[in-house]
Amino acid sequence: MTLRLHDTATRETRDFVPLEQGRAGIYVCGLTVQSEPHVGHVRSAVNFDVLRRWLTATGYTVDFIRNVTDIDDKILAKSQEQGIHWYALAAAMKRELDRALAAINVLPPTYEPGATGHVPEIIELIEQLIARxxxxVAEDGSGDVYFDVRSWPAYGELTRQKVEDMEPAGDADPRGKRDPRDFALWKGWKKETEPQTAAWPSPYGPGRPGWHIECSAMAGKYLGPAFDIHGGGVDLRFPHHENEQAQSRAAGRPFSSYWLHNAWITTAGEKMSKSLGNSLLVPSVLERVRGIELRYYMVSAHYRSHVEFSFEALDEAAKGFRRIEDFLDRASGVVGSWFASLPDAFVQAMDDDLGTPAAVAVIHDSVREGNRLLADGASDELSRTFGEVLAMLDVLGLNPADEAWATGSGNDDKLTDVIDALVQGLLAERTAAREAKDWARADAIRDQIKNAGVEVEDTPTGPKWSVS
Structure with a gap:
């Protein structure tokens, strides 16, 4: 069976035919690093990580580009609110994002470009659009540059809208626009309100890129004028992806062959976002479940299905995954050699527009069969089932044996807190024993701590511990 994907542009599920045989180029819109990532943010990363893994598992060489928007209005506004440099905020939030994605085993992209590192490519693309x-350039002296939507008859084709039905673009002061729907490609520097570090030289005066032009320039830089798949959240379809496609094709670049969009994670029926105040930060969620369980929760839903988040559903998913782990733990002590292979039903599910719910159901079917075989003891059939379960989990990034879960579990800080609490409890007992002149008890506690690989130093401010 051939991989079939639901193309948002055509609204049809069709066979995936890459531009270059055996190779797939994917560009995914990453986050604007203005704040800590929440569960809704990382769902997109997980969904497209699964796509990448499946293409790799079926023999493709994948060029996977996921950008970072590290300069925009929101970053500037939040940095001013917090009294720090905009670039310091962006860097700090990028580190938070990296930790969150590592905690749920999202593979690093082939390359992760940032907007601020690609101003020359952005200006080159703007120059091409002006020449065509x-x-x-706005005539109001602002230094702004706009895309002329009326000049491109196909504008609106991605989302099937007419220009007359669209609301004005709210990304810049409308006074310099020929049409209120024109969107900003370059934003002139506002020296009264913006730091000088947030401006780059250009033929139009100092300024910075508009949001939409960044992705077109970076996709072209690393994947060429035409590539296979462009992905992102469904909320990016308009205006972001509509504008990306229009400006790229207007510049003579064919751009993406397929558009894929993942649905939201909602709370109370609304998109999870900072503005709604209902976001759930990844570290907070990982205090309740492990990273592998959070990933399983996300993977169990189809990427185009909205997910209504609840801790009850998350806990239930965690229990379901632990049943899979329980089978693996018990079977690993019984099976001898085993071969990793994928059941036909799993392949068919994944080839059907990444049908992860059906794929997960195949895993549970195999686990039930494996548990039945376990009752009969070791056998070739049990080894085959064990290998199939591991192979399927590998494709979904859920193999518990993956080293990523040992280093990126998201629970390191929590584990340190637990160890500290246990050690401090023993130190308190040791202090009480010394105050009671029960030296034997105090020495026994000291030896117990030392045998666990913990060194204790008595200081004027009290005992301190470290791992030896």
């Missing part, structure tokens, strides 16, 4: 008559 699809962009103009």
């Amino acid at each position: 008559g699809h962009a103009y």
